Amino acid sequence: MKKWLVILFAMLPSLAMAAGAKVPLDSANNDLTDQASLQNGAKLFMNYCFACHSTQYQRYERVANDLGIPNDLMKAHLIFDPEAKIGDKMVNAMPARQAANWFGAPPPDLTLVARVRGTDWLYTYLRSFYQDPSRPFGVNNVVFPSVGMPHVLEELQGVPTPIIETQTIDGEEVAVVVGIQTDGTGELSGGEYDDAVRDLVNFLEYSGDPVKLERHTLGWWVMGFLVLFTIIVVLLKKEYWRDVH
DSSP states (O other), rough: OOOOOOOOOSSSSOOOOOOOOOOOOOOOOOTTOOHHOOOOOOOHHIIIIITOOOEEEEEEHHHHHHHOOOOHHHHHHOOOOOOOOSSSEEEOOHHHHHHHHHHOOOOOOOHHHHHHOHHHHHHHTTEEEEEETSSTTSEESSTTTTOSOOOOTTHHHEEEEEEEEEETTTTEEEEEEEEEOOOOOOOOHHHHHHHHHHHHHHHHHHHOOTTHHHHHHHHHHHHHHHHHHHHHHHHHHHHHHHHOO
16 A cells, blocks of 8 residues: 655755655855845845734834834835834734634744744745645645645745655655745746745844844954953963062
């Protein structure tokens, strides 16, 4: 009897795997110094994610200042609540109780998701949706099986369908996904979609640790000070011991 196990991977052949194997993660390779990427990531997040997911530990004004977005442009294009002020926290208006009824659980706040999941996980996850009519929203995800959310970036990627081949593994016939293809209806090409997801992940990494770059820069200054201080201490010790001898 054939044992059909649908094992999916994100986008590349390098992610093909056998039943029970852990899903390999693609490297996000995002860059927190790339301000244009962060700005595009913020735009993507606000347009495709914010309707369900808040980033309640961030403020609009802080994001605008850190990402080099003028406050007037932030208010005109990235703040959709007409009652919200530039200094408000980034909280959407979705009622938690209704969201739980719609999705099975309230959509989580994403402020710290990159620190919890990791950027590689997020990058692979957002590129791992595939069509599955058995699911409530018509899609599933290889990284997060039985995912309870729609593929919100589908209009950018197009409709993703798995490419499945039957292979013999340990003497059994197993259905293995060797790729994912889209129907070409997406607004972006495959490479452009990967870049867009990378920008979104870049923004989420920034959101989870807005002072990361500043902290790293300060760390180099601290290390430099410690090296200089050590040199001074060694020279001072030699000067003191010269008098003792």
